[in-house]
Amino acid sequence: MNLRALAAKAIYQVLENGMSLSVALPIQQQHLENSKDKALVAELCYGVMRYLPQLDKCISDCMSKPLKGKQRIIHQLLLVGCYQLYFTRIPSHAAISETAEACRQLRFEGLVKVVNGVLRNIQRQQPQLAEDNDTLKYNTPAWIVKALRNAYPDQWQQVIEQSHQRPPMWLRNNVQSQTRDQYLAQLAEVEIEATAGTSSEAILLSSPTDVNRLPHFSDGAVSVQDGAAQWAASLLAPQANELILDACAAPGGKSCHLLETEPSIKLVAVDFDEKRLQRVSQNLERLHLNAEVVHGDAANIDAWWQGDKFDRILLDAPCSATGVIRRHADIKWLRKEKDIAELAKLQHQIIDHCWQWLKPGGTMLYATCSILPQENKQQIAAFLERTPDATLVAIANQTDAADIGWQILPGQDNMDGFYYARLVKSK
Numbered sequence: 554m555n556l557r558a559l560a561a562k563a564i565y566q567v568l569e570n571g572m573s574l575s576v577a578l579p580i581q582q583q584h585l586e587n588s589k590d591k592a593l594v595a596e597l598c599y600g601v602m603r604y605l606p607q608l609d610k611c612i613s614d615c616m617s618k619p620l621k622g623k624q625r626i627i628h629q630l631l632l633v634g635c636y637q638l639y640f641t642r643i644p645s646h647a648a649i650s651e652t653a654e655a656c657r658q659l660r661f662e663g664l665v666k667v668v669n670g671v672l673r674n675i676q677r678q679q680p681q682l683a684e685d686n687d688t689l690k691y692n693t694p695a696w697i698v699k700a701l702r703n704a705y706p707d708q709w710q711q712v713i714e715q716s717h718q719r720p721p722m723w724l725r726n727n728v729q730s731q732t733r734d735q736y737l738a739q740l741a742e743v744e745i746e747a748t749a750g751t752s753s754e755a756i757l758l759s760s761p762t763d764v765n766r767l768p769h770f771s772d773g774a775v776s777v778q779d780g781a782a783q784w785a786a787s788l789l790a791p792q793a794n795e796l797i798l799d800a801c802a803a804p805g806g807k808s809c810h811l812l813e814t815e816p817s818i819k820l821v822a823v824d825f826d827e828k829r830l831q832r833v834s835q836n837l838e839r840l841h842l843n844a845e846v847v848h849g850d851a852a853n854i855d856a857w858w859q860g861d862k863f864d865r866i867l868l869d870a871p872c873s874a875t876g877v878i879r880r881h882a883d884i885k886w887l888r889k890e891k892d893i894a895e896l897a898k899l900q901h902q903i904i905d906h907c908w909q910w911l912k913p914g915g916t917m918l919y920a921t922c923s924i925l926p927q928e929n930k931q932q933i934a935a936f937l938e939r940t941p942d943a944t945l946v947a948i949a950n951q952t953d954a955a956d957i958g959w960q961i962l963p964g965q966d967n968m969d970g971f972y973y974a975r976l977v978k979s980k
C-alpha cells in the first residue's frame with residue numbers, strides 16, 4: 554500500500570467525517586507491517602493536522618477551482634504532498650512521485666496530472682506560507698487563539714508554540730515491580746536515554762521509542778503516561794483499604810496508577826463509553842491489578858451503585874482536551890467553540906452529583922486536560938460558590954497559592970497541559 558494514500562484516507566476521515574485521528578490512523582496503519590512505515594504515515598497525518606490552514610491555503614492558491622465531493626480525498630492527498638515539501642526532509646522528487654502514485658492507487662487516474670502539476674508548482678516557487686490572519690499565523694482556529702489570549706495575556710503565544718511541538722514520551726514506573734532508579738538502570742542497559750520527572754514515578758525518555766523495546770513492558774514494569782497525568786495519584790493520595798471512585802476512568806491510566814500506589818484500596822472504575830471501558834480491563838490485566846469496572850454514568854451513580862459513599866473520588870472530567878493538542882493536533886479542527894459551554898455544563902452536572910457520593914471528610918480531585926478557564930478555575934470557583942461544604946486545598950506545585958487549582962500549561966516541565974483542583978468535604 555502507498556503510504557501517502559493511507560495518510561490521505563485517515564485525514565479524510567478526520568476532516569470530512571469528524572473521526573478522531575487516534576481512531577482513523579490505526580485503521581490505515583493495519584495495512585502495514587513495518588513500524589517505520591507506520592511511523593511515517595503517523596508523521597504525515599499529524600503534520601498535516603498541525604499546519605492545516607497554511608497547507609490548505611497553499612493548495613487552493615495553486616488551483617483554479619477546489620476539489621469537491623468524492624474528489625475531496627485528492628485534496629487531502631495534496632495536503633500530504635505539500636506537508637512533505639515544506640516540513641520534511643523527504644527529497645522533493647520522491648515526495649511528488651509517491652504522492653502522484655498514491656493518486657493512482659486511490660483510483661483517481663484522471664487527477665494524477667493535477668497532483669503532479671500543483672506539487673511541482675509549489676516545489677518550484679516554494680511560496681512563503683501565508684500568515685494573513687490569526688488562524689493562518691498560528692495554525693490554530695481563531696476562537697482558540699482568542700480564548701488563550703484572554704486567559705494567558707503574557708503566555709498565550711508560548712502556549713500555542715508548545716502545542717505545535719512534537720510531544721515527548723513519558724513512562725510511569727510501576728512501584729510494585731521495581732523502584733524508579735532500578736528501572737532507569739534497566740533502560741540505560743538497553744541504551745534508552747531517560748531522566749526522572751518531577752512526580753515520584755515519572756520517567757522522561759529523550760526520544761520516543763516502541764514500547765516493545767522497553768524492558769519488561771508486557772509484564773507491567775512500566776506504562777506510557779504523560780508526566781502531568783501522573784500527578785493525579787499523589788494528589789488524591791489514596792490510603793490503605795479506602796473505597797475510591799474513578800468517575801471517568803477509561804482508558805484506565807489513572808485507575809492503574811492509584812492501584813499501583815496503594816494496592817489495598819477498593820477501586821470502582823466507571824465510564825460511560827463501553828468500548829473505551831474495555832481498555833481499562835486490558836490495562837488492569839497487563840498490570841495484574843483488580844478493580845470493579847462499571848459501565849455507568851458518573852452523573853447518575855444511584856443507578857449502578859448500592860454501596861457506601863466513597864472516601865476519595867477522582868473526577869477526570871470529559872473536557873475540550875485543549876491541553877493535549879501537541880499529542881492530538883486533530884483536536885484543533887474537531888472541537889468547535891460551542892462545545893466549550895456544553896462541556897462546562899456536563900462537568901457541572903458530574904461534579905455536583907459525584908459530590909453527593911463523597912463521604913464527609915473525603916477528598917475529591919477534579920482534573921481536566923484542558924487549558925481553558927471555563928472548564929477549570931471558573932468551573933471550580935462556581936462549584937465552591939454553590940457548595941458550602943466544599944473547601945479548596947491548595948496544591949504545593951501551584952506557582953501562586955491563592956490560585957483556584959493548579960493549571961499546568963503545555964510544555965511546562967515537558968508535560969501536557971492539565972488542571973487539578975483538590976476539594977475536601979466538611980466533616
Ligand SMILES: C[S@@+](CC[C@H](N)C(=O)[O-])C[C@H]1O[C@@H](n2cnc3c(N)ncnc32)[C@H](O)[C@@H]1O
Binds near residue numbers: 849851870922
Ligand atoms: C479524560 S477521559 C478519562 C481518562 C482516564 N481518567 C485515564 O486516566 O485514563 C474522560 C472520560 O470520561 C468519560 N465520560 C464522559 N461522560 C461521562 C459520564 N457522564 N459518566 C462517566 N464517564 C463519562 C469518557 O468516556 C472518557 O473516557
